[in-house]
Amino acid sequence: MEDIILYGIEAEQSLLGTLLIEPDLIKDIKTKPEHLSPGKNHNLLATLLDMDSKGQPVDLLSITERVGRNNIGRIGGRSYLSELMTSVASTANFAHHEKIIYDYYQRREAIAIANRIKEKAIAEEPAVAIHNGLNELMGLDDSSGDDDDGSIMNDLVEVYDDLENPTGEITGIPTGFTELDRMTTGLQKQDLIIIAARPSVGKTAFALNIAEGVSSKNEYATGIFSLEMRRKLLLKRMLSSSGNINTQNIRTARLAEKDWGKLTNAMGSVSNLNLRIFDKPGVTINEIWSKVRKMKRDYQGKDILIIIDYLQLITGSPKHKGNRTQEISEISRMLKHMARELDVCVIALSQLSRAVEMRQDKRPMMSDIRESGQIEQDADVIGFLYRDDYYDKESENKNIIEIIIGKQRNGPTGTVNLAFVKEYGKFVNLERRFEEA
Structure with a gap:
């Protein structure tokens, strides 16, 4: 469990550093504060999301003013924020970091659910504990954050519309030649x-x-x-x-x-x-x-x-x-x-x-x-x-x-x-x- 949390924290730091370097990416983010480990990383993402929702700029000075100089330790302090920004190798890997974070969030949650099943199986009827635990695990799998369920129906409708209403020979960006x-x-x-x-x-x-x-x-x-x-x-x-x-x-x-x-x-x-x-x-x-x-x-x-x-x-x-x-x-x-x-x-x-x-x-x-x-x-x-x-x-x-x-x-x-x-x-x-x- 400890290794999972540590690895998750490394991915979280890459994601947060990317947001500090390129704040506009917060508009595309799927990760939620609860997907991050408790503490400064969770608090920092919650702060950044709240600032964005209120139209406030995301930079070191604005973040410091937002949380207050006496409370900046809640998000790691100014030195931690600077460290996050300098540790990012590439902002192009933003989506990949989000996937890693969610994968490890699912692992932590699955372990927690398994522990609850174990405790309830000892104290309650085992069949009930297993049934409730399976429902929790399936709910965790359904909340992956990926909206693509692989359905082909919408695309089939679009294909039919494309064929029924042709836009001409040029379907892409015309070169002029x-x-x-x-x-x-x-x-x-x-x-x-x-x-x-x-x-x-x-x-x-x-x-x-x-x-x-x-x-x-x-x-x-x-x-x-x-x-x-x-x-x-x-x-x-x-x-x-x-x-x-x-x-x-x-x-x-x-x-x-x-x-x-x-x-x-x-x-x-x-x-x-x-x-x-x-x-x-x-x-x-x-x-x-x-x-x-x-x-x-x-x-x-x-x-x-x-x-x-x-x-x-x-x-x-x-x-x-x-x-x-x-x-x-x-x-x-x-x-x-x-x-x-x-x-x-x-x-x-x-x-x-x-x-x-x-x-x-x-x-x-x-x-x-x-x-x-x-x-x-x-x-x-x-x-x-x-x-x-x-x-x-x-x-x-x-x-x-x-x-x-x-x-x-x-x-x-x-x-x-x-x-x-x-x-x-x-x-x-x-x-x-x-x-x-």
């Missing part, structure tokens, strides 16, 4: 999409084009995590694409007279986008989860697209230090978990290995993705960008980029061709149907 949308039916929520290419082929430009198209519509919002380029540089590239202004003119601040009117219009368009750009280098999965959760709250009612540029630059867990394959595998799993848990679509850009350069046909394939094993497994869609004129300057397919869908869990694979206006960093629809592989 006609044939690509037709092939994928849009970018689906809860999907992890990998877009991979060799350097300078156009990954970032492609992602920015999609971000601009998506976030210009009122019902959508986009978050970009740029681990390679500063936010200002991305905005310059968006202004070039949006205003049809030569990227070199913007980069060197040598705008032609005709460009100023275009720039003004482009500035107006970009400023109205439902768009957030986070440009902290070396960002962790933990930080990405935190920012995405906040976007979900800020853009309530909108479908969210998250773009990460690029996957291999995310800082992984220290426990995998020295093993890059394991590090990338965990990052890939966590991105897929985030897409499911937060109900967002995630596009992660990825580098390709140099192996593609060694083949005669340099069109990328699955094995060309760096540390590809887990990525290939986790991704719902994998797309490659290929430009023939990247390798052959005399190519007949100048300024044509191929979007090669190498994997699509719920749809066809094949190739879509787009025109690439390099001087603007802009992709444009071509009147050409994709060919299914």
Whole structure:
């Protein structure tokens, strides 16, 4: 029993520390004070829930004022609160900590019920004691906090409604590229999409084009995590694409007279986008989860697209230090978990290995993705960008980029061709149907 309580306390401390670091998570919490061990952890969670219900901010100063300086020992004291905040490795594990806490709460309660059955079986009729004890145990199992009972009926009704009232060919977030949308039916929520290419082929430009198209519509919002380029540089590239202004003119601040009117219009368009750009280098999965959760709250009612540029630059867990394959595998799993848990679509850009350069046909394939094993497994869609004129300057397919869908869990694979206006960093629809592989 002692070991169970100790282990429970460790999980409780992780949960409480997460709430102190990211207070808005308290709005999603399923854990109740009675699920925690008696004492400071129980009292602290009860205090945080009460403060949230009254609209009070959750921070160290507010908590101290709320409980009173003479009573702060009831929740462990200020040093304990600080210790909780510094001990949390990742806020992305919040739901997992809740499950651990409830599992151990059930164990403690089951042991307590078993002890009551034992005592009553000695003092009363054994059959009555067993019957009452079983009812208590079943009640404990039914109160797991998980509302999903596995019923299929509601989903069957929704499937019928979807078929009876079709919304058209596009069921997800439209990219604005006609044939690509037709092939994928849009970018689906809860999907992890990998877009991979060799350097300078156009990954970032492609992602920015999609971000601009998506976030210009009122019902959508986009978050970009740029681990390679500063936010200002991305905005310059968006202004070039949006205003049809030569990227070199913007980069060197040598705008032609005709460009100023275009720039003004482009500035107006970009400023109205439902768009957030986070440009902290070396960002962790933990930080990405935190920012995405906040976007979900800020853009309530909108479908969210998250773009990460690029996957291999995310800082992984220290426990995998020295093993890059394991590090990338965990990052890939966590991105897929985030897409499911937060109900967002995630596009992660990825580098390709140099192996593609060694083949005669340099069109990328699955094995060309760096540390590809887990990525290939986790991704719902994998797309490659290929430009023939990247390798052959005399190519007949100048300024044509191929979007090669190498994997699509719920749809066809094949190739879509787009025109690439390099001087603007802009992709444009071509009147050409994709060919299914």
